[in-house]
Amino acid sequence: MTQNKNDWSPSTQAVQALHLIDDATGAVVPGIELASTFARGSDYEPVGDFNYARYDNPTTQATEKVLASLDGGADALAFNAGLAATVSVFETVRSGQHIAAPRVMYHGGQDWLRRISETRGIGLTFFDQTEDGALEDSIRPGETAILWIETPVNPTWDVIDIKKAAKAAHDAGAILAVDSTVAPPCTTRALELGADIVFHSATKYLGGHSDLTAGALICAEENELWDEIKQVRKLTGGILSPFDAWLLLRGMRTLFIRYERASENAMELAQTLSNHPKVERVLYPGLESHPGHEIARKQMRSGFGGMMSILVDGDAEAAKRVATATRLFIPATSLGGVESLIEHRKSVEGPHSIVPPNLLRLSVGIEDVKDLIADLDQALERV
Ligand SMILES: Cc1ncc(COP(=O)(O)O)c(C=O)c1O
Numbered sequence: 001m002t003q004n005k006n007d008w009s010p011s012t013q014a015v016q017a018l019h020l021i022d023d024a025t026g027a028v029v030p031g032i033e034l035a036s037t038f039a040r041g042s043d044y045e046p047v048g049d050f051n052y053a054r055y056d057n058p059t060t061q062a063t064e065k066v067l068a069s070l071d072g073g074a075d076a077l078a079f080n081a082g083l084a085a086t087v088s089v090f091e092t093v094r095s096g097q098h099i100a101a102p103r104v105m106y107h108g109g110q111d112w113l114r115r116i117s118e119t120r121g122i123g124l125t126f127f128d129q130t131e132d133g134a135l136e137d138s139i140r141p142g143e144t145a146i147l148w149i150e151t152p153v154n155p156t157w158d159v160i161d162i163k164k165a166a167k168a169a170h171d172a173g174a175i176l177a178v179d180s181t182v183a184p185p186c187t188t189r190a191l192e193l194g195a196d197i198v199f200h201s202a203t204k205y206l207g208g209h210s211d212l213t214a215g216a217l218i219c220a221e222e223n224e225l226w227d228e229i230k231q232v233r234k235l236t237g238g239i240l241s242p243f244d245a246w247l248l249l250r251g252m253r254t255l256f257i258r259y260e261r262a263s264e265n266a267m268e269l270a271q272t273l274s275n276h277p278k279v280e281r282v283l284y285p286g287l288e289s290h291p292g293h294e295i296a297r298k299q300m301r302s303g304f305g306g307m308m309s310i311l312v313d314g315d316a317e318a319a320k321r322v323a324t325a326t327r328l329f330i331p332a333t334s335l336g337g338v339e340s341l342i343e344h345r346k347s348v349e350g351p352h353s354i355v356p357p358n359l360l361r362l363s364v365g366i367e368d369v370k371d372l373i374a375d376l377d378q379a380l381e382r383v
Helices: 010-015 058-071 080-092 107-120 134-138 162-171 223-237 242-251 255-276 293-297 316-321 345-349 369-380
Strands: 075-079 096-104 123-127 144-150 176-181 197-201 215-219 281-282 307-312 341-344 358-364
Touching: 010 058, 010 255, 058 075, 058 215, 075 080, 075 223, 075 369, 080 107, 080 144, 080 197, 080 215, 080 223, 096 107, 096 134, 107 123, 107 144, 123 134, 134 144, 134 162, 144 162, 162 176, 197 223, 255 281, 255 307, 255 369, 316 341, 316 345, 316 358, 316 369, 341 345, 345 358
Parallel strands: 096 123, 096 144, 144 176, 176 197
Antiparallel strands: 075 215, 197 215, 281 307, 307 358, 341 358
């Protein structure tokens, strides 16, 4: 029996980039269409579906089809950075309306929220994502336009219950948008749990090779809000370039297998470091001791990912000494690439940071875990 493409499992669809075989040449990988503009015919209508590359182009559109299918969404938009995508959502909020978001989340998104709250009269509440009921209390019925959550939360990896958040948002007439960068669709499909929009910094796991910056939005339904977001992207030039879209498409083909390996490595590392004398605490949602473990088990279906933090048994200086003593872990920001990174988070987050000074964030890659453990072991001597 011939299976329809839509019946293939998400991992098969990703590996084959939706089987987008070129009709004219048979090429099994879509090409890169670099044209910035598209010709019109004798009737002065565009020859094909495209008009101008800032509006849309064939390569970015092919990538968006895969993004939409991975998250089970109605449509997807790719942007030239994660933040460009985030900002396009926030741009739809009117003065007098309100946004609720967690107290700990990606600091760049928070900076933008503070900015529009101060300059445009938009209400803003940061709720404590570790406190029961704080999310619900932060929502103002009839006024809150967007409940924005991130889960697991960067860099403490607290887990927010997406289903509960969706109910709270919808009961109050708001939409739920989820930053699922750390839990890509191979493990969490936020739209299926009730989100209206899912966001990824595709710079991270979706791209997976630390060689592009990109953002993605995927919607549950194409509605007025989605049209407005599309319009914002068109007017700000936020679209992902064809070359970067192609890199992203290539990266997504191995998403499932990369994430699986990173999750296995991270779990082993988290267990080992939990018993390390120089480590005060390991924050990783895969550990049973983590307060968000039960929810994580429900909404991270195929692994807890490669992101964790450790609190070293010492001060900020001790933590920085460790971050500069590793030989394999690269001291750099970002996450979700095949190579492992280490970062003293407080140093990069700026003045609003509430991250503990002894916290080191690890992005665990897909190397041999024995080498990763040995590297951290020798670096932790420097505490
Ligand atoms: C969770 C999360 N959200 C959003 C962003 C912003 O994405 P970008 O750097 O691609 O603009 C990042 C980047 O580090 C992130 O980690």
